[in-house]
Amino acid sequence: MSSAGTNPRKAVVVGAGPVGCLAAMSLAKAGWSVDIYEGRPDMRLPSSKAAAQQRSINLAISARGLAAIQAIDPAAADRFLSTVIPMRGRMIHDAQGRLQSQPYDRDGQCINSIGRAYLNEDLLGEALSIPVIRAFFQHKVTAIDFDSKTMSVRDVQGAKDATVPFDFCVGADGSYSIVRRQLMRVVRMDYQQEYILHEYIELKMPAGPPTEPGGDPTFLLDPNHLHIWPRHTFMLIALPNKDKTFTCTVFAPTEEFDRLQSDEVIVRWFHANFPDALPLIGEEALLQDFHRNPRSALMSIKAKPYHYKDRAVILGDSAHSMVPFYGQGLNCGLEDVRVLHILLRDTGVDPMVHPPDSQEDAALASALARYSASRHEDLVAACELAMDNYVEMRHSVTTLGYRFRKALDNLLYSLNWKHVTAKDVVEPLLTKTFLPNPGGWLPLYTMVTFRPDISYSTARRKFQRQSHVLEIAAWVSAGVVAGTASITCASILRRLYNRP
Numbered sequence: 001m002s003s004a005g006t007n008p009r010k011a012v013v014v015g016a017g018p019v020g021c022l023a024a025m026s027l028a029k030a031g032w033s034v035d036i037y038e039g040r041p042d043m044r045l046p047s048s049k050a051a052a053q054q055r056s057i058n059l060a061i062s063a064r065g066l067a068a069i070q071a072i073d074p075a076a077a078d079r080f081l082s083t084v085i086p087m088r089g090r091m092i093h094d095a096q097g098r099l100q101s102q103p104y105d106r107d108g109q110c111i112n113s114i115g116r117a118y119l120n121e122d123l124l125g126e127a128l129s130i131p132v133i134r135a136f137f138q139h140k141v142t143a144i145d146f147d148s149k150t151m152s153v154r155d156v157q158g159a160k161d162a163t164v165p166f167d168f169c170v171g172a173d174g175s176y177s178i179v180r181r182q183l184m185r186v187v188r189m190d191y192q193q194e195y196i197l198h199e200y201i202e203l204k205m206p207a208g209p210p211t212e213p214g215g216d217p218t219f220l221l222d223p224n225h226l227h228i229w230p231r232h233t234f235m236l237i238a239l240p241n242k243d244k245t246f247t248c249t250v251f252a253p254t255e256e257f258d259r260l261q262s263d264e265v266i267v268r269w270f271h272a273n274f275p276d277a278l279p280l281i282g283e284e285a286l287l288q289d290f291h292r293n294p295r296s297a298l299m300s301i302k303a304k305p306y307h308y309k310d311r312a313v314i315l316g317d318s319a320h321s322m323v324p325f326y327g328q329g330l331n332c333g334l335e336d337v338r339v340l341h342i343l344l345r346d347t348g349v350d351p352m353v354h355p356p357d358s359q360e361d362a363a364l365a366s367a368l369a370r371y372s373a374s375r376h377e378d379l380v381a382a383c384e385l386a387m388d389n390y391v392e393m394r395h396s397v398t399t400l401g402y403r404f405r406k407a408l409d410n411l412l413y414s415l416n417w418k419h420v421t422a423k424d425v426v427e428p429l430l431t432k433t434f435l436p437n438p439g440g441w442l443p444l445y446t447m448v449t450f451r452p453d454i455s456y457s458t459a460r461r462k463f464q465r466q467s468h469v470l471e472i473a474a475w476v477s478a479g480v481v482a483g484t485a486s487i488t489c490a491s492i493l494r495r496l497y498n499r500p
């Protein structure tokens with residue numbers, strides 16, 4: 001017999017990244033007592049900040065991530081929105097340094113540059129302001145026994161090991177997840193990990209001088225764009241920061257980086273490929289960053305299922321690490337939390353009810369099974385969209401065909417009488433995972449980035465159908481043009497030779 005206790009059951013969240021923090025808030029809101037275990041030191045301490053500053057300074061948050069935060073903590077979503085830098089389109093820098101702005105959305109919707117550390121610290125602070133949430137920093141989870149519902153935790157500072165009991169374990173421990181690896185021992189998990197042949201290095205573009213003496217520093221590029229230097233097989237991008245700097249990232253094949261062996265070659269390569277960016281970054285700073293910052297790998301991870309019985313689930317990068325090219329990795333991870341939150345609630349999981357040790361919590365098991373079954377298609381679609389967007393960013397944006405398709409997409413989109421923005425769809429997402437198939441023509445970018453009511457897989461399927469329609473239209477138009485041309489030629493020939 002299950003018993004209704006006076007204390008809630010205990011959930012452990014492994015990882016205090018943004019996904020772990022939001023998951024902890026969601027569980028606390030649902031009535032669980034929550035302990036977060038984080039291998040690294042508390043990121044809010046000044047001593048932790050220097051290490052964090054070396055990589056991934058900012059990221060793009062868009063409607064899916066914001067809708068997820070809104071569903072769990074509306075005040076935090078409002079706070080983030082007031083601090084972000086909106087980017088309303090891509091700014092393409094060609095090899096001659098000429099600029100071309102390509103808006104993301106016909107109605108002016110934006111993606112938003114936000115400081116990664118700020119976002120994470122704010123979510124952590126918010127989580128820890130909830131009395132039922134506790135965090136253990138520098139506590140690395142090393143093993144988990146899901147059948148006895150215990151995990152081994154190493155206190156990194158004291159080098160002490162402890163065994164921690166739990167009722168429900170949420171893995172939000174990133175791409176190299178220990179929770180995922182431990183789950184593989186008890187679950188027949190399909191798992192695929194793929195390193196792509198490209199790597200990345202981050203560089204800093206400093207703020208510009210004030211326009212008047214004693215004034216504030218200025219941005220060296222337009223801050224309301226995501227800047228791209230597409231060079232077909234590689235690219236440079238830049239996202240703005242609040243301190244008027246830009247974080248630039250070079251993405252290139254390993255062999256391209258391997259050729260950059262000396263300072264002279266690095267500067268020459270930069271000068272040849274990104275002539276307008278080089279003076280803004282500065283040669284000295286470029287070389288310093290090139291030598292000091294890590295050259296990091298890029299990978300994609302797909303897994304299925306994401307849960308085990310009534311006691312464990314993986315969320316965020318631990319379940320679906322994706323290449324960063326759509327700017328959706330974190331948005332998708334935060335969306336995982338929203339989807340799970342709704343399924344737990346819909347299935348009637350009650351953290352105050354303690355099933356006996358020998359029995360499973362049927363509602364929780366069912367919610368987790370529904371999560372794995374319904375989420376997989378979307379996570380695979382998100383990973384694949386991310387791969388495809390690399391080709392779009394580094395190559396397609398420079399082609400006439402792409403611009404023609406974009407113009408046609410927007411023309412057909414303008415015939416869509418239903419003008420829905422991310423803001424309009426947030427309310428239903430507090431209680432529903434996604435809404436049914438949307439009608440009318442919608443560009444892929446709009447669906448993925450600005451329509452959190454449309455799942456990734458629905459967006460991808462709709463895009464494929466729309467592409468098919470355009471292909472047929474192109475063939476029909478080509479046929480009509482060819483037909484008209486041949487009739488015209490025939491009539492000219494007839495007239496030339498004076499035949500009836």
Ligand SMILES: Cc1cc2nc3c(=O)[nH]c(=O)nc-3n(C[C@H](O)[C@H](O)[C@H](O)COP(=O)(O)OP(=O)(O)OC[C@H]3O[C@@H](n4cnc5c(N)ncnc54)[C@H](O)[C@@H]3O)c2cc1C
Pocket residue numbers: 014015016017018019020037038039040056058059060061139140141142172173174175176177178200249315316317318324326327328329330331332333
């Ligand atoms: C270059 C780059 C740019 C990106 N840009 C964007 C973007 O613009 N927009 C976007 O949406 N996404 C972006 N992403 C993806 C985004 O960074 C990730 O999806 C996101 O950080 C995942 O969050 P998470 O909370 O799942 O994992 P993480 O942020 O990795 O957090 C995991 C946490 O778990 C802790 N941990 C790990 N193992 C253990 C253990 N054994 N015990 C205890 N704690 C542990 C780690 O210390 C860490 O704090 C980008 C990624 C890269 C690489």
Ligand SMILES: NC(=O)C1=CN([C@@H]2O[C@H](COP(=O)(O)OP(=O)(O)OC[C@H]3O[C@@H](n4cnc5c(N)ncnc54)[C@H](OP(=O)(O)O)[C@@H]3O)[C@@H](O)[C@H]2O)C=CC1
Pocket residue numbers: 039040055056173174175176296297298299300317321322323324
């Ligand atoms: N999809 C992709 O291509 C990429 C995704 N990312 C993701 O972006 C997020 C933030 O990046 P960032 O902070 O730079 O992440 P990091 O790669 O620095 O570290 C994230 C976590 O993974 C652990 N880790 C790192 N490398 C390994 C490894 N080779 N084997 C085992 N564990 C490892 C780290 O452990 P420790 O603290 O002990 O160092 C840390 O716990 C993370 O979610 C990361 O997963 C990052 C790079 C590429």
Ligand SMILES: Nc1ccccc1C(=O)C[C@H](N)C(=O)O
Pocket residue numbers: 059060090111226237324325326327328389393
């Ligand atoms: N944040 C990123 C990080 C790395 C690479 C791309 C992004 C993007 O956000 C790309 C944007 N969605 C675009 O399609 O232009």
